Amino acid sequence: MPADLTQVLDVAAMRAAEAALIVGGTPAQELMETAGRALGEWARRLGAGRPVTVLCGPGNNGGDGYVAARHLSEHGVPVTVIAARAPTTPEAMTARALYAGAVQEPEVMASGGVLLDCLFGSGLSRPLPDDLFALLTGLADRHALRIAADLPSGIEANSGAVLNPGLPMFDVTVALGAWKHAHYAMPAAPLMGALRLVDIGVQAVPGAARILAKPRIASPAADAHKYRRGLLAVLAGAMPGAALLSAEAAQRAGAGYVKLLASTRPEGVAPSLVCDVTDLAALADPRVAAILVGPGLGRSTEAVGRLNAALVADRPVVIDADALTLLKPESPGTAPRVLTPHQGEMAALEAAFGLSAIGPRRARALALAVAARAVVLLKGPDSLIASPDGYVTIGPRASTWLSVAGSGDVLAGMIASRLAVHGDAHRAAQEGLWLHGEAARRCGPAFTAGDLAAATGYALSAALL
Numbered sequence: 001m002p003a004d005l006t007q008v009l010d011v012a013a014m015r016a017a018e019a020a021l022i023v024g025g026t027p028a029q030e031l032m033e034t035a036g037r038a039l040g041e042w043a044r045r046l047g048a049g050r051p052v053t054v055l056c057g058p059g060n061n062g063g064d065g066y067v068a069a070r071h072l073s074e075h076g077v078p079v080t081v082i083a084a085r086a087p088t089t090p091e092a093m094t095a096r097a098l099y100a101g102a103v104q105e106p107e108v109m110a111s112g113g114v115l116l117d118c119l120f121g122s123g124l125s126r127p128l129p130d131d132l133f134a135l136l137t138g139l140a141d142r143h144a145l146r147i148a149a150d151l152p153s154g155i156e157a158n159s160g161a162v163l164n165p166g167l168p169m170f171d172v173t174v175a176l177g178a179w180k181h182a183h184y185a186m187p188a189a190p191l192m193g194a195l196r197l198v199d200i201g202v203q204a205v206p207g208a209a210r211i212l213a214k215p216r217i218a219s220p221a222a223d224a225h226k227y228r229r230g231l232l233a234v235l236a237g238a239m240p241g242a243a244l245l246s247a248e249a250a251q252r253a254g255a256g257y258v259k260l261l262a263s264t265r266p267e268g269v270a271p272s273l274v275c276d277v278t279d280l281a282a283l284a285d286p287r288v289a290a291i292l293v294g295p296g297l298g299r300s301t302e303a304v305g306r307l308n309a310a311l312v313a314d315r316p317v318v319i320d321a322d323a324l325t326l327l328k329p330e331s332p333g334t335a336p337r338v339l340t341p342h343q344g345e346m347a348a349l350e351a352a353f354g355l356s357a358i359g360p361r362r363a364r365a366l367a368l369a370v371a372a373r374a375v376v377l378l379k380g381p382d383s384l385i386a387s388p389d390g391y392v393t394i395g396p397r398a399s400t401w402l403s404v405a406g407s408g409d410v411l412a413g414m415i416a417s418r419l420a421v422h423g424d425a426h427r428a429a430q431e432g433l434w435l436h437g438e439a440a441r442r443c444g445p446a447f448t449a450g451d452l453a454a455a456t457g458y459a460l461s462a463a464l465l
């Protein structure tokens with residue numbers, strides 16, 4: 001069976017997957033050999049002839065380091081190995097014994113080309129003690145290129161917590177066997193530099209979270225017309241600019257017809273955007289395939305009425321921005337929903353639905369998805385999607401320039417547009433999140449939300465079948 005390289009595992013699932021490989025006939029030593037050699041090869045290639053310092057800890061992460069050091073030596077790369085602690089696991093002890101070169105005491109302050117950090121990986125359970133923290137940061141300062149084996153030491157694998165403030169920045173992190181949540185979670189992710197994954201044969205774990213994949217989006221069918229491609233109703237509110245931004249992105253994300261519903265036509269409506277001043281009455285049109293409510297909605301009694309009108313229309317709906325602060329467990333409607341909270345809106349929803357705000361973001365998003373019977377896209381630098389049937393999709397790192405006013409309105413428009421096309425809430429959230437990241441990538445630095453909306457079509461073109 002080919003390995004699964006898209007899953008994101010917690011430590012217990014990783015250990016179970018490794019145990020399954022061992023039961024299946026691959027000895028633990030062989031797994032370490034595969035991981036360590038691949039790690040050594042990355043260090044050799046990235047180092048491009050420079051000497052490598054390998055810092056080894058007591059566990060299997062350190063064991064990987066000894067294997068990497070052996071691989072480097074065999075390829076003629078000058079290697080310095082520092083044992084921060086003596087190996088304690090059978091595999092690490094064997095790997096240490098098989099390394100024929102000298103092993104230095106932790107006092108030695110090597111310097112040079114590449115530092116390979118094999119101090120701790122997924123087994124780190126508490127902050128680094130002072131001596132190891134000083135050793136790691138001292139060595140990091142003295143090396144031009146820093147590579148972390150599996151995880152930078154000092155990171156908690158399940159949560160992405162930085163257990164020691166002031167950890168060095170790494171240039172590359174080589175994940176071993178499978179992605180861990182920390183590779184994509186804040187605040188750890190930005191310390192890791194470029195991410196690479198080594199295949200050691202880890203099989204798919206049922207129910208595991210997955211990295212967001214590039215969607216495969218079909219062009220309109222030969223007999224398409226605007227309604228068959230999806231009519232999206234965007235509800236305007238107290239501040240219509242936000243809804244206009246959403247509508248602009250939605251028009252470029254695949255829906256055939258985007259209508260702004262407002263009682264009076266706001267200023268700045270583009271000629272290509274239809275504004276239906278029958279307002280909420282337009283929701284009675286059976287051709288409305290999806291609804292977006294929230295951007296610029298306001299939080300007044302009237303806003304509650306508009307949200308409830310969107311919910312009782314019983315069409316797939318994206319609930320964003322202000323509407324998220326108005327949604328309650330007793331809110332009407334049973335149609336598929338996508339909620340797109342950022343951190344603050346998430347806290348408001350958790351309070352409204354009586355949920356605890358404790359635990360990793362993925363667990364909190366899943367709890368809300370179940371309670372609200374909705375797909376939840378929890379936004380942030382580490383966006384993720386949870387669905388009520390238990391699936392979690394992890395967004396890859398996106399451009400930090402997305403932290404701009406109106407960015408969320410554009411995302412909501414993209415998701416709503418996809419929802420109008422096919423009605424599948426989970427898929428729409430995935431497609432929208434991917435399009436958002438891709439549009440940002442194409443925009444480069446310092447773009448406006450308008451630029452982002454305008455780039456939606458180019459992002460879509462990259463995902464076309």
Ligand SMILES: NC(=O)C1=CN([C@@H]2O[C@H](COP(=O)(O)OP(=O)(O)OC[C@H]3O[C@@H](n4cnc5c(N)ncnc54)[C@H](O)[C@@H]3O)[C@@H](O)[C@H]2O)[C@@H](O)CC1
Pocket residue numbers: 018028031032035036057058059060061062063064088089119120121122123124125126127128129149150151176177200
């Ligand atoms: N288990 C396997 O089959 C494989 C494991 N691999 C490697 O093994 C790593 C996980 O190995 P381990 O579970 O041994 O974990 P680590 O190597 O991360 O270290 C765990 C050891 O460090 C100790 N420890 C934890 N926190 C500490 C702290 N703050 N200060 C001092 N000591 C501390 C623990 O008591 C334990 O002895 C992975 O990250 C990966 O590098 C790879 O070799 C692939 C195969």
Ligand SMILES: [K+]
Pocket residue numbers: 061117118119120121148149150151152153
């Ligand atoms: K490490």
